[in-house]
Amino acid sequence: MTKGEPPVEKRVTRIAIVDDDAVVLRLVAGLLRAAGYEVATYSGTFERLNFIADSEPDLVLLDVNMPFLPGHEVLRLMKDNARLRDIPVVLLSANGEAALRRLVADVGANGYLLKSDIGADFARRIELLLGERRSVADAAPAPESLRRPQ
Amino acid sequence: MGNAIAVTTDVLEGIDDLRDVLGEEGLREVIELFLSEAGRRLETLGAAVARRDSAGVVNEAHALKGSSGSLGARQVSALCGRLETAAKGGCVDGGVFDTLVDAVDRASSALACSARLAQPS
Numbered sequence: 001m002t003k004g005e006p007p008v009e010k011r012v013t014r015i016a017i018v019d020d021d022a023v024v025l026r027l028v029a030g031l032l033r034a035a036g037y038e039v040a041t042y043s044g045t046f047e048r049l050n051f052i053a054d055s056e057p058d059l060v061l062l063d064v065n066m067p068f069l070p071g072h073e074v075l076r077l078m079k080d081n082a083r084l085r086d087i088p089v090v091l092l093s094a095n096g097e098a099a100l101r102r103l104v105a106d107v108g109a110n111g112y113l114l115k116s117d118i119g120a121d122f123a124r125r126i127e128l129l130l131g132e133r134r135s136v137a138d139a140a141p142a143p144e145s146l147r148r149p150q
Numbered sequence: 151m152g153n154a155i156a157v158t159t160d161v162l163e164g165i166d167d168l169r170d171v172l173g174e175e176g177l178r179e180v181i182e183l184f185l186s187e188a189g190r191r192l193e194t195l196g197a198a199v200a201r202r203d204s205a206g207v208v209n210e211a212h213a214l215k216g217s218s219g220s221l222g223a224r225q226v227s228a229l230c231g232r233l234e235t236a237a238k239g240g241c242v243d244g245g246v247f248d249t250l251v252d253a254v255d256r257a258s259s260a261l262a263c264s265a266r267l268a269q270p271s
Contacts, residue, residue, distance in 0.1 A: 020213075021213060022183055023187055027220055030171075030176045030180065034171045065213075094219055116220070120171045121167075
């Protein structure tokens with residue numbers, strides 16, 4: 001970068017997905033890899049935190065309802081972990097949207113996506129979510145399909 | 151016939167778009183995994199329903215709701231949601247479970263067709 005140029009926003013290239021559902025893991029990983037992302041998948045939670053950190057993700061997609069440790073607890077542990085606390089987290093859930101919106105606000109996640117909305121345009125939804133996060137000052141209206149806490 | 155069309159449309163919603171992104175082989179892998187997981191989860195869910203285990207019904211119905219919803223199997227996902235909601239209130243609805251079994255069967259057949267797999271038995 002030459003002097004005077006604005007800093008270039010680092011593009012998200014590595015995404016970690018944490019979900020106990022093998023189907024969702026395989027599907028989401030496939031969609032994101034097809035869009036050019038590097039993807040690491042984790043079906044466990046608490047004991048895998050250091051593995052997640054080792055993969056140095058730019059974004060974590062985190063399932064909410066996991067039997068061994070709920071996603072909001074994983075997020076709390078991430079916030080206590082110096083290697084993970086600054087990584088954006090998007091919650092992924094089959095829960096109702098209103099409850100999920102409240103949860104995102106309560107736990108300090110960066111957004112959410114419904115499992116019923118997973119589809120061919122999933123990578124685009126992630127990009128929209130991240131793009132809006134980067135340009136809060138832009139004040140452009142959010143697309144209807146974008147899921148984020150109000 | 152009308153019902154069959156509705157079911158097929160329901161199950162196949164978005165599948166062709168997924169094929170475009172994942173490729174034939176990628177989609178087949180996901181669907182094979184779903185068929186295997188759905189059968190296992192339905193069995194566990196049925197056992198939980200039989201013993202009126204509300205917590206077990208909530209867990210299994212929620213899991214199947216997520217995976218079926220992600221593949222566009224809207225009817226299966228909606229029925230799982232009904233079971234889950236009722237079970238959270240302490241009510242285990244065997245009637246809804248029976249309907250779910252049929253819906254999973256139809257969804258599995260349609261998904262297998264869309265992935266050019268042998269029909270699940």
